[in-house]
Amino acid sequence: MARRLLLGGFLLLLAVLPQVPGTPEFWITQLNYIGLASLVVLGLVLLTGVGGLTSFGQAAFVGIGAYASAWMTVQIGLSPWLGLVAGLAATALLAFVLGAITLRLSGHYLPLGTIAWGLSLYYLFGNMESLGKHDGIAGIAPISLFGMPMAAGRDIYYLIWIAVLLALWGTHNLLDSRPGRAIRALKSGAGMAESFGINTARYKVVIFVYAALLASVSGWLYAHMQRAVSPSPFGLNHGIEYLFMAVVGGAGSVWGALLGSALVLTLKDQIQTVMTHMLDLTGNFEMIVFGVLVVIALQYARDGLWPFLAAGWQRVTGGAGARGRAAPPEAPALPARARPVAGELVLAVDAVRKTFGGLVAVNDISFGVRAGEIVGLIGPNGAGKSTTFNLITGVLPATSGGVHFRGESILGLPARAISARGVGRTFQHVQLLPGMSVLENVALGAHLRANAGVVRGALRADRADEARLLHEAATQLRRVGLGEYLYEQAGNLALGQQRILEIARALAADPVLLLLDEPAAGLRYKEKQALAAVLSQLRTEGMSILLVEHDMDFVMRLTNHLVVMDFGTKLAEGPPAEVQANPAVLEAYLGGIDDDLDVAPAQAAAKEERA
Numbered sequence: 001m002a003r004r005l006l007l008g009g010f011l012l013l014l015a016v017l018p019q020v021p022g023t024p025e026f027w028i029t030q031l032n033y034i035g036l037a038s039l040v041v042l043g044l045v046l047l048t049g050v051g052g053l054t055s056f057g058q059a060a061f062v063g064i065g066a067y068a069s070a071w072m073t074v075q076i077g078l079s080p081w082l083g084l085v086a087g088l089a090a091t092a093l094l095a096f097v098l099g100a101i102t103l104r105l106s107g108h109y110l111p112l113g114t115i116a117w118g119l120s121l122y123y124l125f126g127n128m129e130s131l132g133k134h135d136g137i138a139g140i141a142p143i144s145l146f147g148m149p150m151a152a153g154r155d156i157y158y159l160i161w162i163a164v165l166l167a168l169w170g171t172h173n174l175l176d177s178r179p180g181r182a183i184r185a186l187k188s189g190a191g192m193a194e195s196f197g198i199n200t201a202r203y204k205v206v207i208f209v210y211a212a213l214l215a216s217v218s219g220w221l222y223a224h225m226q227r228a229v230s231p232s233p234f235g236l237n238h239g240i241e242y243l244f245m246a247v248v249g250g251a252g253s254v255w256g257a258l259l260g261s262a263l264v265l266t267l268k269d270q271i272q273t274v275m276t277h278m279l280d281l282t283g284n285f286e287m288i289v290f291g292v293l294v295v296i297a298l299q300y301a302r303d304g305l306w307p308f309l310a311a312g313w314q315r316v317t318g319g320a321g322a323r324g325r326a327a328p329p330e331a332p333a334l335p336a337r338a339r340p341v342a343g344e345l346v347l348a349v350d351a352v353r354k355t356f357g358g359l360v361a362v363n364d365i366s367f368g369v370r371a372g373e374i375v376g377l378i379g380p381n382g383a384g385k386s387t388t389f390n391l392i393t394g395v396l397p398a399t400s401g402g403v404h405f406r407g408e409s410i411l412g413l414p415a416r417a418i419s420a421r422g423v424g425r426t427f428q429h430v431q432l433l434p435g436m437s438v439l440e441n442v443a444l445g446a447h448l449r450a451n452a453g454v455v456r457g458a459l460r461a462d463r464a465d466e467a468r469l470l471h472e473a474a475t476q477l478r479r480v481g482l483g484e485y486l487y488e489q490a491g492n493l494a495l496g497q498q499r500i501l502e503i504a505r506a507l508a509a510d511p512v513l514l515l516l517d518e519p520a521a522g523l524r525y526k527e528k529q530a531l532a533a534v535l536s537q538l539r540t541e542g543m544s545i546l547l548v549e550h551d552m553d554f555v556m557r558l559t560n561h562l563v564v565m566d567f568g569t570k571l572a573e574g575p576p577a578e579v580q581a582n583p584a585v586l587e588a589y590l591g592g593i594d595d596d597l598d599v600a601p602a603q604a605a606a607k608e609e610r611a
């Protein structure tokens, strides 16, 4: 409620400011520039703050939007609106090509790549005869709406701010949608996202084009506001300044874009005024002071200033608690895949082999998992269990052998293709998006069961789809006993709960086979019992489970079949009681290779059960 009031007040202020007779013209001009910068910075929030892709070259896309429309209106005499369409088309095409090439670069090569094309485009503007070389293009017509030209600053003000507010709304919606969750996974969970069928390379290109289009709209508005364009505002220094704005404002939040643009532009102007009037200094000294202020700000607020303001506001208004919120409403179930009949061979691993240089980590291992069966893959540390797991899930390429899932060869397929066929997994080291709610983390698992894309997400035309996804996520969370934590931040959960959350996320993908990598690690006794109950229940429902686990007690009580590995080779295979009595297995474990495995209590437990 309080947030709505604040937003309403802000919108009202924006709307009436130019109408108040006393508002200085300078304020309007400054607000126009803040709006134009906000559009570019909003793109950077999505690209850099959320997606983790640093770009220094956004000013060049502003230039494409500006020059395309300037050229179309001045040289060909077309309407600025057609100029907008041409600018957006040119930007989309160029960003797609540049993105497809540069986004493959990782680490510092990506920012270097963006600097390279930022510079190239700047020099292109300055050297093309038809674009007026370094003098640029003058005499650009103003934008007209319903026959009324928006020539004055106060006229175009509304158009600029409508564009900014629409972009804020669209970006905010996008982040709160199915594609948005995938985008939020790019920065720190790309590998995990691929395991849920998310094409991360595609989403990187999508946010790159999205950010470029926002910059292009800003360029179009700028060209028709200034009525002239020249290369200098589209140079690399402006690209860096946009990045500053994003970082200072708070690159993780859409409102950070507005705050950063407003702060940087106002500060620069104020410092310049102080320098010239009070200290009698002329020249670009404001940039020096500004640079120092940015360094200090980053020292104390790494995530920018918006999170500070948001936290302060939360304290004042006492924000809604995560526990108190109602669960997502009922919604039709998501499409589900056909289940195998009990006993059908779901997974067949056939003489699979993996070598790392001279080391044979997995040495021609074969085993199978049938529908409605829990198979345990056990062995001392370094036996090759995780490597086998990674070969099945497509994370590592095999050296030789075969893996069939429901009769189809899956060896060599990428992780997301394997996941799409119905193989769900959890990770040895928990891989969640800690800043996202528990519910959203699980909804990410159901990504492939819905199809709302970026446009539907941004326009909020995805609500029916979204309701089904969230309802499914809540259902899976209740199924594993985490129904009370739907809106809690995933990072706030205890490790044991995070592991169970990973199972819920895997279940949301509607898998036929679940691969669990040490699910009981770090769990307390009670939590282990709860987990065992969940897994037994899943088995009863026909789920097939392959379990890599160190806790022998847990494995012995739960599995139908055990495969024991040691030094990459299969040591034994069979029902747990049989394997447990196998002398080779006892030797491998009791030989002191692995202290974690405590066979004796497991034997006692098995005896107890038989008695």
Ligand SMILES: Nc1ncnc2c1ncn2[C@@H]1O[C@H](COP(=O)(O)OP(=O)(O)OP(=O)(O)O)[C@@H](O)[C@H]1O
Residues within 6 Å of the ligand: 356, 359, 361, 379, 380, 381, 382, 383, 384, 385, 386, 387, 388
């Ligand atoms: N990427 C890699 N490069 C080189 N060697 C590797 C790589 N991954 C695993 N290995 C080696 O392969 C062997 C099997 O490792 P793996 O992690 O599969 O064993 P594990 O049974 O899962 O052990 P743990 O129970 O400790 O997880 C080990 O000797 C390990 O050092």
